[in-house]
Amino acid sequence: MNPGKNEKIDQKFSAILEAAERRRKAFTETPVPKIHIGMATCGIASGALETKKAFEEILAERNVEAIIHPVGCIGHCYAEPVVIIDHPDSGFPPIFYPEVTAGKAQMLVKLFLGEGDPRFEHILGATMENDLIPSLMEFPRFNQEKRVVMEKCGHINPEDIYDYIAEGGYSTLAKVLQLSPDEIINEVEHSGLRGRGGAGFPTGRKWKLARNTVAQEKIVICNADEGDPGAYMDRTILESNPHQVIEGMAICAYAVGAHKAVVYVRSEYPLAVNIVTKAIGQAEELGLLGKGILGSGFDLEIDVFQGSGAFVCGEETALIRSIEGYRGMPRHRPPYPVQKGLWNTPTIINNVKTLASVPPILDNGAAWYRDIGTENSPGTAIFSIVGNVVHAGLVEIPMGVSLRSLIFDICGGIPNKKKFKAVQIGGPSGGCLNEDFLDTPIDFDSLTEAGAMMGSGGMVVMDEDTCMVEVARYFLDFTQKESCGKCTFCRIGTYHLLKILQRLTKGEGLDGDLELLETLSRDIKAGSLCGLGKTAPNPVLTSLKYFREEYEAHVKEKRCPALMCRALTAFYFDLDLCARGCDACATCCPVDAVFTTSNRKKGVDQELCVKCGECLVACPPEYDAVRKVSPPNLVPFIEKIPDKKEEGR
Amino acid sequence: MLLDLTAEDKHALENIASKLTTLKKQRRNLIPILQMIQKELDYLPRESLKMVAEHLEIPESEVYGVATFYNQFRFHPPGKHRIKVCLGTACHVRAGDIILENFERKLEISEGETTPDREFSIERAACVGCCALAPVAIIGETVHAHMAPSKVEGLILRIAIEKEMAEREKQKNESGQE
Numbered sequence: 001m002n003p004g005k006n007e008k009i010d011q012k013f014s015a016i017l018e019a020a021e022r023r024r025k026a027f028t029e030t031p032v033p034k035i036h037i038g039m040a041t042c043g044i045a046s047g048a049l050e051t052k053k054a055f056e057e058i059l060a061e062r063n064v065e066a067i068i069h070p071v072g073c074i075g076h077c078y079a080e081p082v083v084i085i086d087h088p089d090s091g092f093p094p095i096f097y098p099e100v101t102a103g104k105a106q107m108l109v110k111l112f113l114g115e116g117d118p119r120f121e122h123i124l125g126a127t128m129e130n131d132l133i134p135s136l137m138e139f140p141r142f143n144q145e146k147r148v149v150m151e152k153c154g155h156i157n158p159e160d161i162y163d164y165i166a167e168g169g170y171s172t173l174a175k176v177l178q179l180s181p182d183e184i185i186n187e188v189e190h191s192g193l194r195g196r197g198g199a200g201f202p203t204g205r206k207w208k209l210a211r212n213t214v215a216q217e218k219i220v221i222c223n224a225d226e227g228d229p230g231a232y233m234d235r236t237i238l239e240s241n242p243h244q245v246i247e248g249m250a251i252c253a254y255a256v257g258a259h260k261a262v263v264y265v266r267s268e269y270p271l272a273v274n275i276v277t278k279a280i281g282q283a284e285e286l287g288l289l290g291k292g293i294l295g296s297g298f299d300l301e302i303d304v305f306q307g308s309g310a311f312v313c314g315e316e317t318a319l320i321r322s323i324e325g326y327r328g329m330p331r332h333r334p335p336y337p338v339q340k341g342l343w344n345t346p347t348i349i350n351n352v353k354t355l356a357s358v359p360p361i362l363d364n365g366a367a368w369y370r371d372i373g374t375e376n377s378p379g380t381a382i383f384s385i386v387g388n389v390v391h392a393g394l395v396e397i398p399m400g401v402s403l404r405s406l407i408f409d410i411c412g413g414i415p416n417k418k419k420f421k422a423v424q425i426g427g428p429s430g431g432c433l434n435e436d437f438l439d440t441p442i443d444f445d446s447l448t449e450a451g452a453m454m455g456s457g458g459m460v461v462m463d464e465d466t467c468m469v470e471v472a473r474y475f476l477d478f479t480q481k482e483s484c485g486k487c488t489f490c491r492i493g494t495y496h497l498l499k500i501l502q503r504l505t506k507g508e509g510l511d512g513d514l515e516l517l518e519t520l521s522r523d524i525k526a527g528s529l530c531g532l533g534k535t536a537p538n539p540v541l542t543s544l545k546y547f548r549e550e551y552e553a554h555v556k557e558k559r560c561p562a563l564m565c566r567a568l569t570a571f572y573f574d575l576d577l578c579a580r581g582c583d584a585c586a587t588c589c590p591v592d593a594v595f596t597t598s599n600r601k602k603g604v605d606q607e608l609c610v611k612c613g614e615c616l617v618a619c620p621p622e623y624d625a626v627r628k629v630s631p632p633n634l635v636p637f638i639e640k641i642p643d644k645k646e647e648g649r
Numbered sequence: 650m651l652l653d654l655t656a657e658d659k660h661a662l663e664n665i666a667s668k669l670t671t672l673k674k675q676r677r678n679l680i681p682i683l684q685m686i687q688k689e690l691d692y693l694p695r696e697s698l699k700m701v702a703e704h705l706e707i708p709e710s711e712v713y714g715v716a717t718f719y720n721q722f723r724f725h726p727p728g729k730h731r732i733k734v735c736l737g738t739a740c741h742v743r744a745g746d747i748i749l750e751n752f753e754r755k756l757e758i759s760e761g762e763t764t765p766d767r768e769f770s771i772e773r774a775a776c777v778g779c780c781a782l783a784p785v786a787i788i789g790e791t792v793h794a795h796m797a798p799s800k801v802e803g804l805i806l807r808i809a810i811e812k813e814m815a816e817r818e819k820q821k822n823e824s825g826q827e
């Protein structure tokens with residue numbers, strides 16, 4: 001190695017680091033309160049922009065000095081908009097406030113910043129240990145997480161590169177540019193890092209293959225297509241800490257010998273596109289990207305390509321086709337992209353989380369990473385946990401944690417005193433697992449064995465009111481639409497799977513349908529080229545395996561046990577409970593299906609009813625007269641008196 | 650249903666034509682070009698596909714084939730008020746489809762269509778990232794959380810009232826100026 005080069009890198013980087021630390025110092029030492037507001041998509045969707053505006057207005061109005069620090073998503077999406085107020089003069093530690101609406105923002109400025117009263121009833125916890133307020137670390141949602149990829153998410157301003165550098169960012173790049181590519185690849189290989197894009201391919205091995213391919217040019221692609229309709233962690237990472245991904249890409253490019261890289265991010269994620277584009281620009285300005293990075297002589301140019309929203313384009317060969325300007329259809333592998341990829345150039349594709357794991361691994365060493373997680377799946381897993389669960393949001397846990405502790409301890413269990421029924425893992429490629437799997441450790445191999453899949457990392461928790469047949473139908477509806485059409489079994493097979501499932505949810509199931517689902521599923525798996533078709537039947541096969549009685553009830557009794565399939569359920573009012581003259585249900589019905597009986601109680605016109613369930617919500621709890629039944633013929637007959645107007649005609 | 654191009658659209662198309670001449674005739678530019686057109690017009694009129702085909706010197710059917718492959722591209726102009734109903738997994742489990750159906754019924758159009766007066770259009774969206782608030786609908790830029798069928802009518806009514814008020818205000822101002 002060339003010693004002069006290493007000194008140059010150190011020198012250049014320490015100048016940048018110094019600038020970052022100076023800015024950080026100026027920020028922390030400014031003697032005014034700091035208000036950190038979570039401003040990723042989830043925060044904005046919950047009203048963070050209004051919250052920020054309210055803070056700005058009331059601060060100006062009352063002439064209170066404070067710095068507003070926009071940060072990314074901290075992962076606690078159930079609590080958005082999230083605000084952390086650091087007000088050292090009050091004697092309190094930094095405090096985490098959930099659900100800060102505009103009104104709450106005004107109140108906090110008035111009472112906490114103005115009068116030093118932190119309003120205990122609105123606090124979730126303090127961000128550090130102290131004697132006054134319970135610390136967040138006392139909650140399982142916080143203390144059982146282990147953050148590697150998302151460590152800095154929600155703490156730094158994603159639009160300010162110096163914020164990342166002050167937290168140790170880009171120091172790994174500066175360090176590894178002084179190593180040889182082989183040293184880096186060995187370290188990644190030893191860490192046991194497996195690709196977080198779904199399949200879990202060993203990253204070190206992939207990099208080695210790419211490194212050993214002899215070519216003039218190589219390309220690195222960061223896969224941020226994230227097509228699962230229920231997962232959003234890749235977007236959140238790009239929106240909350242884009243530089244960690246960029247740093248990972250730069251390290252990867254250096255290790256495999258690439259000088260071009262592309263971030264492939266869906267255009268439906270406009271905020272992520274903006275933030276990443278901006279971040280790349282900032283990194284170029286500081287010489288952390290571009291020509292001769294940190295004076296090392298290594299060049300890297302990163303572009304952003306906006307994916308146009310096709311699930312199959314998450315598949316690597318389809319992704320490449322779409323960058324080339326064609327319909328995103330997968331092709332046969334081999335040749336693998338590392339041999340022949342984008343424009344026939346060797347191309348290495350890694351997921352956002354895989355790349356974002358690289359800087360911490362090389363910073364702390366392979367052994368440190370191996371200590372987290374399990375033997376065969378080291379490291380952490382990130383899930384977006386949604387559905388019927390108290391604390392929905394993004395969770396990063398060490399691999400090997402059981403589903404039970406993830407759902408019940410970390411995420412607070414099932415709301416409304418309902419019973420746990422199933423958890424769907426891995427989105428459209430994954431499967432539905434029942435109670436028996438709650439003690440299954442979460443890692444690549446155990447999930448695959450159970451018939452589910454790590455997949456996208458989307459996790460949907462379902463309570464007893466969710467119908468598994470309907471959930472399977474939902475996913476098939478998705479994959480059927482998203483099939484690119486290349487393989488017959490995938491294109492037509494998924495269509496027929498969907499038709500059968502639709503039939504079941506409508507109560508038109510035929511004898512033998514369940515067996516047909518099974519054989520067809522197996523054929524689709526065998527007859528499809530890419531992962532989309534190979535995994536599309538998973539939701540059907542797993543739910544059929546673990547919830548067979550439910551399918552049978554749909555076929556044999558035309559009954560939906562969970563009361564979810566609309567064609568198989570009906571509403572009526574229990575006349576013993578229905579209050580005379582009360583109109584709550586009638587006024588909320590969107591289709592005027594509620595009529596008044598001869599003694600001024602209510603009935604449902606089954607012909608008109610669309611089964612939206614509004615009356616069930618509207619009926620005052622003291623009456624609780626609305627009943628939902630399946631099959632629909634259980635509804636008692638209630639006579640409708642003919643309309644007066646019609647009678648007069 | 651094919652809607653006619655408005656004068657504005659025609660003007661925008663001319664703009665695009667001049668922008669195209671600055672872009673390289675490379676196949677890899679096809680999707681970025683389509684994205685650029687959609688950004689300007691909010692949809693891809695037929696005329697624009699033809700322009701792109703001519704510019705890149707590929708058959709129009711090729712352009713159409715690529716455009717229809719991707720969910721991002723739309724071929725109907727969206728309404729002034731774009732209604733997006735989230736049908737992501739979490740919203741689906743919490744009955745997002747019923748919300749969609751209510752919008753469709755109230756506006757008498759289907760998902761993917763625009764009302765003839767171009768006021769409203771309905772689209773489905775994949776997870777918008779606030780699953781904890783499911784089901785959600787987005788109108789314009791505003792996310793409406795915890796949607797219920799009974800809220801649908803109120804939202805549409807509110808937009809109609811706002812429009813009426815704005816028009817009355819405009820009339821008042823105009824008559825005041827005279």
Ligand SMILES: Cc1cc2nc3c(=O)[nH]c(=O)nc-3n(C[C@H](O)[C@H](O)[C@H](O)COP(=O)(O)O)c2cc1C
Nearest residue numbers: 195196197223226227314315316350351354531532
């Ligand atoms: C239908 C389908 C969809 C996929 N979607 C994604 C995706 O959204 N994001 C992703 O990173 N990988 C996705 N993959 C996996 C990629 O093909 C590829 O394996 C991955 O990006 C490699 O990165 P990794 O080694 O870091 O996991 C998908 C695969 C298939 C078959």
Ligand code: FES
Nearest residue numbers: 735737740776780
């Ligand atoms: S599924 Fe609707 S916001 Fe996530």
